Amino acid sequence: MTVDKVFGPIDISVSGMRAHDQSMEVISSNIANARTIDAGQGKPYRRLEALLRSENEGVSGVVVDNVVPDMSALQRIYDPGNPKADATGYITMPNVQLPVEMMNLGVASRAYQANAAILKRYQKMVETTLELLR
Numbered sequence: 001m002t003v004d005k006v007f008g009p010i011d012i013s014v015s016g017m018r019a020h021d022q023s024m025e026v027i028s029s030n031i032a033n034a035r036t037i038d039a040g041q042g043k044p045y046r047r048l049e050a051l052l053r054s055e056n057e058g059v060s061g062v063v064v065d066n067v068v069p070d071m072s073a074l075q076r077i078y079d080p081g082n083p084k085a086d087a088t089g090y091i092t093m094p095n096v097q098l099p100v101e102m103m104n105l106g107v108a109s110r111a112y113q114a115n116a117a118i119l120k121r122y123q124k125m126v127e128t129t130l131e132l133l134r
Helices: 008-032 098-133
Strands: 048-054 062-069 075-078 090-093
Touching: 008 048, 008 062, 008 098
Parallel strands: none
Antiparallel strands: 048 062, 075 090
16 A cells, blocks of 8 residues: 555545535535425425545545435425425425434544544644754
8 A cells, every 4th residue: 555645645634624524515405404395396305415435546535426315215294284285284304314414414524623633643743854854
């Protein structure tokens, strides 16, 4: 396992921070739209997922490959007083589950923090090396 670039650790950490930042944006969108019953064309909001992939073969960074809608079943809730309710009194809600989204947000946040910590340690290592060379 070799790193081809001199700045490999920096590139890998920065790519991880970018990817997890985009993941947090997608998760935030899911949380913000958890109760949106009309996201356009009369259909409820559908949960989005950020798919990550490695940039290259071997040791490399990570990028968001695609943001895709979660095609799992939408929730149906009995609310006969709602103007969007069907003839039986049910409304179709988004397939967003707040506890799951909060867990995903925590994971993405921790991954972002881990990449930031790597950058700080790398910076400290370079500073120590320069200090020794003086």
